[in-house]
Amino acid sequence: MVASLRLPSLTSLLFPATTRRYPAALRRRVLCLRNRPASGFATAPSTGTASPEVQRLRSDQAVTPRSQDFNAWYLDVIASAELADYGPVRGTMVIRPYGYAIWEAIQDYLNVKFKETGHSNMYFPQFIPYSFIEKEASHVEGFSPELALVTVGGGHELEEKLVVRPTSETIVNHMFTQWINSYRDLPLMINQWANVTRWEMRTKPFIRTLEFLWQEGHTAHATPEEAEREAKQMIEIYTRFAFEQTSIPVIAGRKSKLETFAGADTTYTIEAMMGDRKALQAGTSHNLGQNFSRAFGTQFQDENGERQHVWQTSWAVSTRFVGGIIMTHGDDTGLMLPPKIAPIQVVIVPIWKKDTEKTQVLSAASSVKEVLQTAGVRVKLDDTTERTAGWKFNFWEMKGVPIRIEIGPRDVSSNCVVVSRRDIPGKAGKVFGISMESSALVAYVKEKLDEIQSSLLEKAILFRDSNIVDVNSYEELKVAISSGKWARGPWSASDSDEQRVKEETGATIRCFPFEQPQGSKTCLMTGNPAEEVAIFAKSY
C-alpha cells in the first residue's frame, strides 16, 4: 500500500535466517527441558541445570527442526521461547511470563464471551470430600485413578481424606442444592477460572500436566432442551474462539459413548489437528442431563409446584490450548503466533554501525513504538546493545512474533521502515520502504496483522483437509491411520468394535462432526446403515 521500492539494506543481507546462534544461557535452558524425563513416577525434586559437558554437546543449535523430530522440537520451542519449565514435582509445569501472556489473551476473550452470554464468575474450594466423588457412579470410575489426596491438615490425620479437585461437578452440585429452590432460581449459570489436578502418568508441558489451569462453566436449567441449547452454545463459542483468535480450524462434533465425559449424557468437543497430524481435544462441553442432580438431589419446584431435578451442563478450556497453538502453527524456526493472541505483535529492531547513527536510529525506533502502542498494537522495542541485529532477528522469529520492523540509518533518512512477516520466511515476507508517517504505518501494520491471522488459518485449513481421508472400509481406515492421517467414515458399529479399532490402530473416534455429508451411508465396519460419519485419529 505504501511500499515504495528500495534496495535491501546491508543489514538484511548480513544476517541470513540460517545462522542461528543463541547465548549459553538460552542453550542451557533448552537442555533443561529436553534432558528431564517427560514421564516416570517420582516426586523427588529435580537436580537443576544440566552439566556444562551436556550443554556443549548441543552448542551448535537451539531448536531441533520440527521436520526432524516433532516432539523434540516441541520441547525445544517451549524452552527456547521461555513459555514454560518443569516444576520440581514430576509432571508439574511452571508457566513462564511469555506462555502465561498467551493464556491471559485466551482468558480475556473468553471471559467477555461468557459474561455476554449471562454467566457469572465465582470460586469453589478446591478440596472436595472424598465421599462426594463416589456419589455419581461413572464419575468416580472415570476420575478415581487420577486423584491427588490430602490426608494430613495442620499436623493431624484427617477424618475424611480430601480430593484436590480434578473437576468441580460434585462440589458445584452440593452448593447448587442450597441455592436452587424454585424455577425462579433457574437458569443458574456460573464459571470459574481455577487450577485442577489430575495424577497423569504420561505428562507433556501444556498438553497433559499433573496440575493445569482452566475455566469450568457449570449451569443448571429447568428443561432438558435448555441444557442442550446451552451445551451447544458453549461449544460454538469455543469453535469461534479457535477459528477467529487462534487460527486453529477445529472440527466440532459429538463424542462417541466411549469417549464421553465421566458423568455426562453427551459430550461435545472441538478437535484440532496438530503439525504431526495427531488430534488434540481442545475444548469440551457436556450435557450432564440429570446425572449429577439425581446423585446430589439438586431439585427445584417447577411452575406447577412439583419438585424436579435440574438439567445441567459443564464446559471447559484449559492451558492445553497453548500447546495446541504451538503445535498448529510452529515451524522449523520455532514458534509462530497468531497476532490476536500474540503477547508481542510487533518487535522493532533498530540497526546501526557507527555511534553517530545510533542516536537518530533509536529516536526513530522509539517514535515508531510510541505510534503503534498508541494505536493499540502490542509492540516491543528491542534496543539492547548486547546483541547484534542478526541475533535479535533470530530470537524474535523463534519467539513467534508476527511482525518485525527494522529501522536502519538509511530508513531514517528516507523516513521509512522495513517490515518482515514471521509467516513468510526470507525475502518474500519482507517489504522495504514502508512510510514511518503515523497513520500510514498504523494502517499498514494493522492490515498485515489481519492478513497474517487469516493466512495462518487458511494454511491450517489446507493442512487439515489434505490430511483427512474419507474411508469406507476398515481396511481403508487402517491405511489412513498408519500413514499418519485422520480417517473419516460412516460409523454405526458397537462400542466393542470401536475398542477394537483403538487396540488395532491406536486411533479413537475423535468425534461425529456436526457437519455431515449428505446421502445414505453404510457403516465402514459392519456394512449396516449408518446415520453419521465419524472421525478417527491418533491423539494426544
Added chain:
Amino acid sequence: MVASLRLPSLTSLLFPATTRRYPAALRRRVLCLRNRPASGFATAPSTGTASPEVQRLRSDQAVTPRSQDFNAWYLDVIASAELADYGPVRGTMVIRPYGYAIWEAIQDYLNVKFKETGHSNMYFPQFIPYSFIEKEASHVEGFSPELALVTVGGGHELEEKLVVRPTSETIVNHMFTQWINSYRDLPLMINQWANVTRWEMRTKPFIRTLEFLWQEGHTAHATPEEAEREAKQMIEIYTRFAFEQTSIPVIAGRKSKLETFAGADTTYTIEAMMGDRKALQAGTSHNLGQNFSRAFGTQFQDENGERQHVWQTSWAVSTRFVGGIIMTHGDDTGLMLPPKIAPIQVVIVPIWKKDTEKTQVLSAASSVKEVLQTAGVRVKLDDTTERTAGWKFNFWEMKGVPIRIEIGPRDVSSNCVVVSRRDIPGKAGKVFGISMESSALVAYVKEKLDEIQSSLLEKAILFRDSNIVDVNSYEELKVAISSGKWARGPWSASDSDEQRVKEETGATIRCFPFEQPQGSKTCLMTGNPAEEVAIFAKSY
C-alpha cells in the same frame, strides 16, 4: 447541579427504610451461614439448609443490626448479600458471583499497577516438595503447623509428601536458581494470581479461610537497596489502592520483629480499622534479604564476575480485602460499597401502580440504563414484577449499591428521576427532579459516585482517628485497649515486653507507622529513649 425542586413522590413515602422484609429463600440463606460453626475441626460435609423450625425463629429480620452484634451482622451481610457461602470442608468458602465481582475489581486495578511497574504474571505449581519448606529455618517454623499435605497420588502412596502451597517463596527460589545466571537477568519481577492453603483453626469468611485467593509478587535484585525500594514501592501501591479504590484509610508501616513474615528481614504492612475497631492486616510487602537465596543457592554473577546471592522481596493482597471492605463501610442496613469497586454502581427501580403506567415507566427506565451503561457506569435495571418497589429498595440497600435511581409515572412526565445515595440514609440522601437528559444525568451520576467515594473515605478517616489514642505509659495503653481503641505510643522495648503486652491486653504491635510524630520520645514501657511510635491493637 441539575436538581430542580420537586415534592417527594408518593412512592418515596410509601416505603420507609425501616420496613425490611425479605423472602423466605433469603432468610434461609442467612440462617445457613449463621448456624454453621465458624470454628471446630471436622472435615465432614455439612448437612445443608437449616430446618424450617429454625428458619421461622428469625423470620422477622434478615440482617442483625451492626450496632447490636458485629460478628452476627458480618455473617448476615455475607449471606444476605450473597457474597459467599461455606464450603463442605470445614473452614473453606465458596465465593459467590457478587463477592467474586468485588475481587475481580481488585484484580483489575492491581494487575494494571503491577504491569506498569514492570512485573509479569506467571504461574507456579501449587504442589511443593516437603523438603523445600524445611530449607529456610524460620519459614518452616512459621508454616509447618498450617500445612495441608498430599500423601497419595494416582492411587499410590507418594515417596515424598507434597505441601499444598501456603505461599510460594520456596518453589519460586527453586526456579529462580535456573533462570538467574548473570546480573543481566536481574531484576526478575513476577507475580501470580493463585489459591493458597493454610490449615487455620479459627476461620471466618474472607478474613481467614483454609483456602483463599491472592496475588503473590516475587522479585530478585542485584542489590539490597533495590530490593528495599521494591518492597517499599509495593506497599505504597497497596496503600494507594486502599485509599483511592476502597476508601479504606489504612495505616502503612513496618512490622515489629515478632510480627515479621517467617523468612523476611522486614515486613511492611497496611493496617485497617474495622467497624468494631479491631485491626485488619490488609496487605504485606516483605524485604526477604538473602534468606531464601542463601537457603536455595539463588546466585548471580555480578559485573565483576563474582557470584552473589540475590536480594528478594515478596508481597501479597488476598480475598481478605473483601472482608475489610465489608467491615469498614457496612452499617445496620447491610453492605455499603465504595463506587469504584462496586459490581453495581447504580440500580434503577421503576415504579408503577396501574398497568397503563408500566410501559412508559419501563421504557424510560431502559433508556436511562442505556445512557448510563454507554457512559461506562455499571448499572442494573431491576424490572422484575415479583417484588414491590419497597422490597427492591431494601434489597439493593442491603447489597450496598451506592446509588439508586427511582423512576415513577410522575418522573416520566417531568422527564426527571429521583436519585438516592446509599451512604446518606433516608430523605437527606434523596434528590428529586434530576433531569433525564443524557449528558446532564451522566454528569450528575458520575459526580455523585465520586462524592460517595470521597465521603466514605472521609467518614472512615474520622472514625479511625477518633479511635486512636496517644499513650505514654503501659497503663494508658491498657486503658485504651480495654476501651476497644488503638493505642499509639513510643516503643523501644524488648520482644518479651511486646509478648507480655499481647498476653495481658490481647493487643499486638500492628506496625511502626511510616508517618512518625516529630520530637524526642520515651518508650512507654521502659522509659528508655525510643525512636518511633508503634500502634497497638487487637486484630483479626
